[in-house]
Structure formats: C-alpha cells, structure tokens
Amino acid sequence: MAPTKTLVIVESPHKATMIAGYLGPKYVVRASQGHVRDLPTSASQVPAKYKGQPWARTGVDVEHDFKPIYVVSPDKRSTISELKSLLKDSDELLLATDGDREGEAIAWHLLDVLKPKVPVKRMVFNEITEKAITDAVAHTRELDTDLVDAQETRRILDRLYGYEVSPVLWKKVMPRLSAGRVQSVATRLVVDRERERIAFTSANYWDLDATLVTDSREEFSARLATLDGVRIAQGRDFDADGRLVGKGRGEVRRLDEPSAAALATALESSPFTVTRVEAKPYTRRPYAPFRTTTLQQEAGRKLGFTSQRTMSVAQELYEGGYITYMRTDSVALSQEAIGAARSQAIELYGRDHVPDKPRVYASKVKNAQEAHEAIRPAGDHFRVPAQTGLTGDRFRLYELVWMRTIASQMADAKGETLSVGIDAMPAAPVAIPGGDVTRAGFTASGRTITFHGFLRAYVESVDEGSSDDAQSRLPQLHRDQALDCSEVLASGHDTRPPARYTEPSLVAKLEELEIGRPSTYASIIRTITSRDYVFKKGQALVPTWLAFAVTRLLEGHFSNLVDYQFTADMEETLDQIAQGNAKRVEVLSNFYYGDGPAGSDSSAEAGVSGDSGSSAPADGHEGLHRLVSELGDIDARAVSTFPVGAEDSGIVVRVGRYGTYVEDAEGTRANVDDELPPDELTVAKARELLASPNGEERELGLDPHTHTMIVARNGRFGPYVTEVLEEPATDAPATVSGKG
Template sequence: MPKSLVIVESPAKAKTIGKYLGEAFVVTASMGHVRDLPAKSLSVDVEHDFAPQYEIIVGREKVVSALKKAAKTADAIYLAADPDREGEAICWHLKQELGATKKPVHRVTFNEITKHAVQEAFNHPSIIDQRLVDAQQTRRILDRLVGYQISPILWDKVKRGISAGRVQSVALRLIVDRDREIRAFVKAEYWSVDVSLAGRTPPPFVARLHKIDGERVNLSNQEETDAVSDQLSSVSYQVADLTRKEKRRNPVPPFTTSKLQQESVRKLRFTAKRAMQIAQQLYEGIEIGEEGAVGLITYMRTDSVRVSGEAQAEAARYISERFGQAFVPERPPVYRSGRGAQEAHEAVRPTSVYRDPASLRRFLTKDQLALYSLIWNRFVASQMPPALYDVTTVTIQGGRFTLRASGRHQRFAGFMQVYIEGKDEASETKPAEAKDETAEETAVEEEAELAIPPLEVGEQLRLLDVTPAQHFTQPLPRYTEATLVKELEEQGIGRPSTYAAILSVIQNRDYVVKAQGKFRPTELGGIVVDLLVESFPHVMDYEFTARMETTLDEIEEGQKNWIEEMHRFYGPFSQWVKEAAVGMRNIKAMEEKTDEICERCGNKMVIRWGRFGRFLACTNYPECKGTRELPPELKEENGIEDEVNASGEAKAEPCDNCGRPMVMKRGRFGAFLGCSGYPECKTIRKLSQTEASSARPAPQPTNEVCDKCGNPMVLREGRFGRFLSCGSYPTCKNIRPISIGVNCPQCTSPLSERRTKRGRVFYGCTAYPKCAFALWDRPVQEPCPRCGAAFLAEKKLKGGGVSIRCVTEGCAYVRETDAAVKANA
C-alpha cells in the first residue's frame, strides 16, 4: 500500500515526527540543503536577471537519489522543513529535484514538534510560499556577488585566502570602530564624596554630595575635593525633603533568537553558535522516558515575542499551583515585538511548562539542561506580574551642600521569584555627577536592597564620616558575543538566525581574536576594514546594510520584486568593484619609513606588510634581506597588540563551550588551542597566523657543529618538521636536515623525517631536489633477510600494531613485531 513521503532536515526531527504520524507516512531527512550555488565559480548570471546556477551539494548526491527513489512509490509528498526562509528554500529545492515524480507536493509548517502541532499541520497543508523563497534567494545571491567580487581584490591588494562579506565585514567594522574609540578615549578624573550619617533610629546610612550652592557637583582633582571634604566635616545636617514611591519592575518578554543568544553568553558562557546548536536539539526532540522523543521548545529562530493563548493559559495554571494565585497577573501579559517581526511565529518557549527542568534532569545533558532551564525560567517569569518596590529618596541639607540618599525595599517579588535578566559590562564615559536624574532613579531601581532608616523632614542628623573617592571615566567596553549580537540587532544588521555564523566567520578569518570573552580586531582585520570603507563606503555603511535587510523583508511580504531590487543594487555595485580593482591601496607594495637601522648593513629600515602583518625590512633589499619584528614603540604607534604572551604562548582565553581556559596543544597537523577540560570538553580552535608563527618551541642545543662557521647547531621546528640550524642565525643561515641513521638507496645521502604541508610525516632524501626518493613508512636500519636490501620499514597497522616489511619492489618480506603480535592476541 503506497505511503506518503515526509521530508524534514534532520534524522532527529524525522524520528520525533514519525512517532506522531503513524504507519501511513514514511519520514526521512534531507540533511539540510540539497542544492546551492557551487563554490568553484560565481554561478550567478548577472546578464540574465541574476539567474542562479544551482547544483546538488557535494556529498548530497546519495541523499537526493534516495529521496527520488522514495518519491516514486509515494502517493503524496509532504515537505516539512523549518518555518522560515531557509526552510522554505530547502522545500523549494527539494520540489525542483523531485518534480519529475508528478506527485502532489504539500508544504507543512509547525512552530513546535508536539503531537498536536504536527497532526494539526498535516491536517491543513499548504503550498510553498514563493515570497519566502525569493527573499532567501535574494540574500544568497547578494552575499555571493559581494563575497566573490570583493574578495579577489583583497587577495591582490593584501593577501590570499581572506574574504569579504556583505554582513560579516560590517560586523567586523563594528569591532574595529569600537577598538579605535577605546584607543582614542582620554580618561577624565573626577571625585565623589560620600557622607555617613545617622538619624534618631538605626541603621546609619550613606548620602552622596549632590550640589554645592545649588549647582551640580563637578570635582575634578584631589585639592578641590579635600577642601570640600573639610567643609563637609564642619557643618550640621538635616533632612530637607523626603519622598516615598512605589516602583514597578516589569518582567522581560520570552526569548527571541537574539535575546536567547545574548543570555546564553552572559549566564551560561556559551557562544551564540553553541546556544543555537543545543536549541536545535531541544526543538527537534529528546527521548524522555515513556513519552519517547518529544520537542521540548518551540522553534528557536524567531524575532517575535508572541505567545499562544493556550500556552499562556497553561502557564497561568502552573504558576497558580506552584507559587500561588498572587503570582498570576489579572490579565495575560502582552509584549510588543520589534518592527518587522514575523508575528506568525511564537517566542522561544517550552512546549509544555509542566515539563519543568527538574523533571527532565535525568534525560538531558548538562548543556541541554542549562539552556532548557534558561528558556523555561524566562518564559514562566514573563507570565508573572511585576516586582514591587518601595523606593525612598532623601534630600539632606548641610550649609551650602545638598546631599542625596536613596534606598529601596522589595515588597513583592513577582517575576523575580523565578528569573532576573543578566547584565552586560557597564561603561562610564562621563562623571557620575554629570548624569541626569532619571538615570539616577533607574540605577536605584536596579540596585540591591538599600536600607534607609525612618526619617522625618527637618530631623537633625549626626555626622559619622566623610569619604572622598577618586574615579576615572572609562571607555565603552569591547564587544562580547552578547553585546555584539545586541548591537547587530539594534542596528538592523543581519538577522538573528545569521548572527552565530557571522561571529564564527570573522574569527576563522583571523580578523578578530577573543580574549576573556571580548573581541579585539587583529591588524589584518583593521587593514581590511579600512580598505573596504575607502573603496566600498556604501556596502560598509551601517544604515545601507540595515536597509538591505528591510528590503529582504519587503520581498518576503510581497511588497517588492527581487529581480528589480537586484538590478537596483548591482548597477552601482559593479561600478564600485571596477574602481576598487584599480584604485584600492596595495598594502603589499606599501612602505613606511622609520628611523630603525638594519643590523646587517646599516641602512634604514621600512615597515612592510607580510603574511603575518607588518614587519621591518631593510631598504637595501634584495642585496640585504634583513628583517625583524616591529619594536614595542612602533607597535604602539601603529596600534598593534601582541596576540601572544611574551613567553610565546597564546593568551589565555575561555573555551567557547565550557568557559575553562584554552591551552596550546600539538597534534599530527601542528599546534592548536584545545580546552583544558579535555576529555570532558573536546573543543579545539586553530591558531591565528600570528599565534602559529609564535607557537613553535624554542631552539634546543645539540652536539652538532656548523660546517660553515664552526658555531654549535641547534634544533628548530619549522613548517615541514624539525631541522638543524646554526646557532648564530641570522648571521649564519646554514641549515641541514636531521638524519635518521639510514641512507638513501638511490644516492646514499642520509634520509630525514619531514612533513607535508598538511602535516603528514614522511621520510625523504636530504639531497632533494637532486634525489626525489621518499616513502611514508619509517625506515629501520636492518637488512632484508630475503632480498638483501639495505633497510626495512615500519608499517603501522589499523589494529594498533606495527609490522616490519621490505620496500624493495618485488620483495614480499613482512613480519609482525612483538607489540603487534600481542595486540592481535
């Protein structure tokens, strides 16, 4: 009997959905996208309305073939990818590939993978929304045109292998601009004065100097502050004014994608990428005992804070049972989504509030439980009433001085019984005395409990102490993942579903480094931003990028035609590309004069750009090839910071997944950063080029003597393995390979251990390139008992043992070592 074919993106999602649909359906996975623009070419026909030239993604051929085979025997096809642009595009591509089947094709969407939601979606199928497909296709083509036409210019002007992107480059600019603001910031000194006072009843309290002769305080140095402090010590104080107010602190809405990423960074120390990976697992389904696989949260890619009436009613029942009726608001809370939000979607919430974190503890991993608890707590708190505070503000007069003290007492916990939103690092760009009073009141509301004793207007107060304190204004802090995501969202750059990928790309391209969780641009990142801003000011403009996102939204809503918008963008963009190819500064060819002197020939040195950034080079090149690293004063002058410690080790940074320090490790492909929590956490990161160049071990002394100058030779490690080098380098550049004690069978020169570019070890003749003899297996100085060859070779076996064999063609001699025999016993 024919069955209906259901196609989703992942096996986990297929397993969960299949449980709800029954035997009349066959549920299978496409493993994500099946078609895309091929990487080998632009693959966009700009002459014919930007027609994309899609191909099946490498590695997906067998998946597509299996789907076509299943579609032939199915009576209907249901495409059930995620309910967003990417999901709609996946369905559209699948329909194109399966179109020859001539079967009815339905589109089903659901916001949560629960039995009711899935069955309801299949009872009311729809068709593919071409507007969403057009919006996704426009974004993909835009990104391809920008990336594939700007990146080659950067290869020519800066270095190969780097890239530009329509959104990633603008995100990088945010980090670079913030870094330059911090460097240009000039700290300003200011002073505050706190006065400890006591009334008729305890406790004593502290008031801050607010005004002098009716003017706001502005103390900028110690002498002025000491004079004021002396006067404050000699005056009497009384209560001039007293106000008591009720303040409400409202709950925060349930999570959108960006807010979930931000809180995951702040509270759980996850990266945005890690948070989305775990959220995907919770959405697609987790095995929870007798209930089987069930989706625990609603769809995690959303910019809406809407919550269904059914979910709100369930939350109200739970809150009443768990916390009491006082914690249930009179009416269900209503939150306003941001402009352009897709209100058809819901906020990120648990699919059932009755599945509290405690009941799921034994079914979830540590990270899954942490993220689920965050989502569950935020949602429950969003359905509770505000917290109530009694806030007291006291104005105190002491001669010509006016002081202020504020305190608060929590009268009703409200939503704070369950959840309090995390905070980012605060900045202090102006003296506290210069802040407006509204900001002061807001700060009071956010402080911890502050006790103010019972006071009355006119009451005399007793002076206990006067305490001046020095402060300095601080620049805006560097971006963390949380604050960068927040900034991207506020500026309208990119979309929440793309933030995690953006943050990963700019780190993988060595444009930024992350230390103590904060982004700092590398020298390469700064150079790339400067060149792009000079040559592509519109593409790098924050407002221009945000308008493009709005245009994509309008295409999705059917308000604009995607082809017309592509023409509107590409006309001027293609001209900018032509101008940049000629006019962009050539960093490779630039030289900057310095007063540094070459140690080899005495000529002046200049700053040049190389593979690993700027360095000093002799002006007498190529006759003199003297180079050296920039000294500290030139680094500071050029705004360059070391990416490694003085010891040559990478600066400690927290693991993206667990927060523990990353440490330098070495593997078969060289040095890398690995989590110190291994094997519990197996997170690794490749080194940036600067880190890699500085990560090689210090030279080791040997008993060898240089045959050119007579100085001792040292053991060094390079890109292709270890080698012997003269200890007087760079005066003497003599090097020679390390012999392994076996001679080449073709020319009798020594053989040495070497590495390929990818790090694989091999054994080659030291007379290369005159003699090209090489082999993968390690030679052993032992003649072959069968053919008499000068040496044998060790061959590592898949089972973990080692065999000894002859490498001479036609000789089949082989034997297992004792270790291999024991391993196979």
C-alpha cells in the first residue's frame, strides 16, 4: 500500500518553504501564488457566453443575484495545473491560506477550481513556527462560508463602484481616472483638510516667557497666563476665521506686540512670588501590543516608513517566522506570549519592572474581525533583535515590534507632576489697550519620573518630546517664595491652519471613522498617490486640483458614496455578513438598485426577493444604477473650475484634460505647477503666473497628421509636449488620454 500524501496549499513560495521544513515527508507544500482567479479585468477575459450582456464589462451579473464571473488569469494556469496534478496523488487537502477574510476567500476559490475528491480541511495558524504549524495540522476546521461571503461582497461592491463610477469621471473630468469605495473617501478626507487650510484666516497674538531664579540660583521658565485674573489668549482661543472666541471677549485678553513689549519691560524689574504649588502623582500605563493600524502609524512616525513599506517588511518578517500575522485588529496576546514577554522583561530590566499579574488587553476596534493575536515576535521565547540576524528595515521593524511587546507586559511608569502659580506685581500699573495691568500671573509645570517602568523599553513617538521624561524639571518651590527675574521675553505667534494628513494620521483618521479595513489602508494610500490625486510634500499628503474636481463631482452627484457615515455603515454591514447576520444578495441589491422610494429601481424590480432594506447601510438612498444613468445635470466645466481668492478676483483655476491652469477674466492662461499646494495658489500667486512668460504654454505648431496643436508645458517631472484638443463640454469621452 502506497504511503499517504497530504497536499498543503499556502499563498507564497517562501511560506511554502518555511512550512515544509516543519512537516514531514508525508506532506507536500505548494504555493498558490496569491489569488488564483478573480473578476475579469478586460473585455478579452470575459467568457464568450457572456459577451454582449450589458453587465459583462463588470464581470458581475447584476440581473441574477449579482453572480460574479470568475476567470483564472493566464499567469496562474500553470499553477492550477500543477496543483491539480499533485492533488491526484494526494489523500487529503489542507487549505492553509491566511486566516483572515481574504485568505478564506482564496481557500474557497482553490476549492472551487480544484474540485478535490479527497477530504478537505482548513488549516489556520498565526505564526510560522514548528509548534504553531504542528498545532494547526492537529486542529483543522471547516471553511468559514460567512467570511467568504463577506469578502466576496466586498469584492463585488468595489468592482461595481469602480466600473460604474470611473467612466463618469472619464467623461466629466479627465480620461483614465479611477474611483473606489474607500479610495474616494480617503481622497475626500485629504481634500476636506486642504479646503479648511484654504479658508483659514491666521490670527496674531503675543505672550511672555519669564526666566526666574531661586535664592539657590536655580533657573526655570514660566509663561504668562493671566492679567489681573483674566486669561491671556492662546492659539486655541481663535477660530478658523481668525476671530477671538470663547464664552466672552471679556474673559480672554489678547496681547498685541506693543502691549507685550510694554509688559515685558515693566515686569523685568518686578517682584515675583510663588502663589500656588500643586503636586500630583503621575502614573502611565504601557501601550497595548501592535495591531495593523498602530504598527503602520508608529513605523511611519518612528522609522519614516510608508504604510506600504511597513506592510511589505512585516510580510517578510511573518513569512520568515520572526513575527505573528500582521493583518489583525487584535491587541490580545496568548498565554505563551505573555509568559515570554514577562520573563524577558525580568531578564532585561529586573523583577521590579514587571507587575505581579499579567496585563490583558482587549480590542477597542468595533467589530474586530479576526481571531488573531496582536502583532508580536513569533514563538514562545522571543529572540532579542541582535539574535535574529536581521539587517536594515527588517531589523528596525522587528525591533519596534519586540520593544512594544515587551513593554506591554511591564510595570507602570510613576512620578510626580508639579504645577506652579507665580504672580508678578509691577511697581506701577502698566497702561495697555484693554485696561491698566496691576498683576501678571505666570505658570510653570514639570514632571519628575521616579520609576520608569515600561519607559525603559519603549516610548511611543507621539509622546516623545511632549511628555514623560521630556517635560522639564522644576526646582523645589513653596508658597510665598520670592523669586528673582533675569529676563522677560515677548514673543509673537500666528495661528496655524489644521495640519495636513500624513500617512500615519490618515490611517488613524480612517480607523477613527471606521472606514475600510486595516489590511487595505496601505493599498488605498498607494492608489491615491499613484493616480495623481495626492502627492507628498515632505511627509504631508497634499491633494491636487484634480482631486478637488473629482471630489466635487462625487459629492454633488454621488453624495452617499463619499459620505463618511455611509461608508462606515457599509463596513458594518460587511461585518454583519461575516458574522452570518446579513445576506450578500440583499446588501448588493440595496447598494446597486437603492432601497425603497428613493430609487425607482428597487430590488423587487430587479428580481431579487427578500427585504433588501434590512441590510442597508442607509435608508432611502438612490442606488448606484440610477445615479450613473442620469448624468445630464453634471456641468463638466463647472465641476473642474474653482475661484482663486474671493469670487470677484476674476481669476479661476481650472482642471483641464491635459493639466491644471489659471485663467483671468480676459482669457489669459498660465499653467499651474503640479506640485504647488492648492492653499498656496493665492490671487497674488495666480497673477504672478499669468504675468510670467515661463508660466504659459508655448505653441510649437500643428501635428501634420492630426492637425492638432502641439504645445510645450512644464509639468511635475519637467517640460513635456502634448496635443491640445478642444476641451469637451459635453458627455463625449475624450479621444486622447494622459497628460503628455
């Protein structure tokens, strides 16, 4: 009798090699090379029997329960053939793809394509170590069809959104643009922030800093807080229009430069007296272990990694057996991992740095979808970074994960926070606008860490330079203590517009709004930057005027599709499908045909049974099908035209099919540099461009074949030439794509 063979299928060759090393000769481990099939990506991939159907280009039969048409891509045919051949000589099939929704879907596709006649089991593991792999073989399960349904629904939603909405952008804005269910919302977030910056009006305010000296000649700084008991205005007291706000102007006093200078001069020779000393105990708990989004954010802040780079390096570490699975919402650690972290912390920092009881973390992420652990070093005994043999980015990311995991099981940091109030009494009242000043109140604060605890292992980047050890120390002070003043400096400040998003802060915002899944954020950011919707200025994400035009069109005609709450509700609905509490067809029907009276195309008319509204992400909305069918009210020129400065400036910025330009009332045009942030395109800057010959396009002559004008322009990557056609003001698709 021939020995039994078990075929194990994973996604990547590297994983296959690692796992094969832990399994005996009875197991054959092969890689599917990722997804083995998907919806068709071109007309040539659509099976012949579906060609001619109105929905064929999408690959989704919207007329019959949104049945997807899957095709095996040409580059995967040899993989499928090999797997089928190996399956013929196997007695069992283990589908060992990742344990998340996408991995479950890949397993289902493999099952559907291979059609095995031998027993099939699902093998799931969270790390690639010998113990984890042998445990996974011993504890297999059935395929989770609810997870498959959730992933398939997401894929179909994204396909319908992209394939139905993108052509609208081609017609009304520019050829070859793309729209996406989460991509377009992420773009809107970046655009909304830039709108806030454009509308922002800066305000100027002044304050004072005093350098004070104790009788033992110890120096420290204190900042002006009040004048005769009335609080001094700070940046937080101004609104986006530059107006002083609050409970009332009488409760906040604004200093200008002359007033601040007069006060500084008067107070330098004034007596300073401590009026208040408040000491409070300080305790800081360690941070939870990493999950996908916190790893992306912290790697961005500490290491300067893009989200894409973080996930790519993390994938290498996972497949190499160095860390656990990196796509997870969980912050929980297994008992083995807790034990490993605690013992290593004791070994490195001492028994007093580890609490008596293990720390247990619970996820605060709504509908945390996978039953994984947090991201941590693999194994039940963690390798310190120096023992791994890793180098470069892999070493740096592993070290970050290792430090965070160890710190999560360490003791609280403890110390004391000191807050001091100090009064200065000028010899004579200081006359400034708003009333004479007879008493100036200063404050100083500091923190002393008496026991560092977990801070010896890890300090999160958002705290570096702003808290914990970074706060200044204060000398010993007591009430009624007299202080000398060595200097009082007046300093002016301008309020700043809200900061642009960076990759870490955009990831944090998407998660806060419950939009998208952590595993998709890296690809979303890569997409919006590669499609010229967003570019980077340093670490900041800056929207292009093209992004403004696309967002305006979507907000005006597809408002639900870029609505933050609608998109979050759709994510909730997908979670409900994963939990078996919502039905795929009903969700898709509601999205595509609308629900109830708001759309004349109802699910009933589409031949779909059941209460489609029960799984709706919103009530009374028009479906996608109707929205893309009624485009007559979209003014293509208006969508892409924005006033520069006030409406009466007579200057507009316009997104043309071949670039962005400014135009004045006389019709004079000048190109706009692709890397000029929208909030920097002021009226003065626009006039400078219009007055500069270098800002204008230069006509080079007619193309002898097409008889269209060839012009030279300056673009993001330098000068280029392109054909210029009449700009269409109708729904007619453009005949030339790209920007030259």
